[in-house]
């Protein structure tokens with residue numbers, strides 16, 4: 512089959528569109544003919560090297576977000592699944608560690624991630640356990656479904672599981688044009704929250720407003736915390752969702768109401784922050800790291816998205832052999848939402 516693979520770390524030029532051996536399904540697996548795969552920042556980070564996820568090795572086929580059709584099944588899987596339209600759950604828990612045995616598959620210490628620790632979706636076909644191929648209705652386009660796995664599950668978990676967002680609350684979402692923030696803006700607005708989106712530049716703020724943000728703040732022009740206080744009659748936000756990191760960490764803390772929650776994940780601007788401890792404990796702020804989702808939570812999200820008819824967050828679709836161009840666009844920050852590759 513054709514795939515985009517790299518055998519050494521480097522810039523986009525290491526991505527090679529070439530012939531590779533077809534994957535073979537094991538007894539509990541399905542073989543999926545990939546119709547669409549979306550691009551994530553982690554694909555770029557690992558391509559530049561070194562790889563971050565346990566089990567990652569060269570050569571590597573990236574791509575965590577995959578939608579397509581089941582074309583063959585392993586010996587232990589029901590033949591009736593051939594022909595099923597599916598989106599994949601890329602996070603495969605080991606099933607054997609302390610946390611998996613207790614049912615906490617989201618806390619698995621040996622998590623394998625399709626397209627990040629093993630080979631993934633920049634290809635014509637891939638293999639996953641049958642349990643990780645979730646059916647989608649005919650009404651959902653493959654390209655749309657391929658935007659769901661990473662962006663929506665990260666947003667979903669951060670907002671609802673980690674952030675416990677409730678109807679009527681105000682949530683600040685940074686980095687509004689990114690895939691995960693685009694998803695978060697839609698999901699939070701649909702959940703009855705007032706959404707304040709921040710981004711650098713008017714084009715990105717227009718995008719956020721189209722997705723449902725009630726108020727937007729240009730972080731190049733305004734002090735975010737001041738603007739959030741003005742928008743909330745001096746009260747502050749109930750929840751901040753941040754994957755930007757150090758650049759906005761202080762602004763996030765200053766934007767919160769007493770006992771407000773800061774949910775964070777991702778390290779776009781670095782991995783270390785400095786903070787004043789009294790400024791956090793005196794007002795009872797909650798700092799909440801947002802971890803992986805569970806398989807059950809993911810299935811519930813796919814069921815919700817399958818019927819929610821949310822507006823598309825696809826910036827553009829590109830042929831698989833243009834994966835290098837996709838990486839260039841994402842690296843330059845020229846993407847609104849998600850890029851999708853079509854094999």
Ligand SMILES: [Zn+2]
Nearest residue numbers: 605608611619
């Ligand atoms: Zn485990």
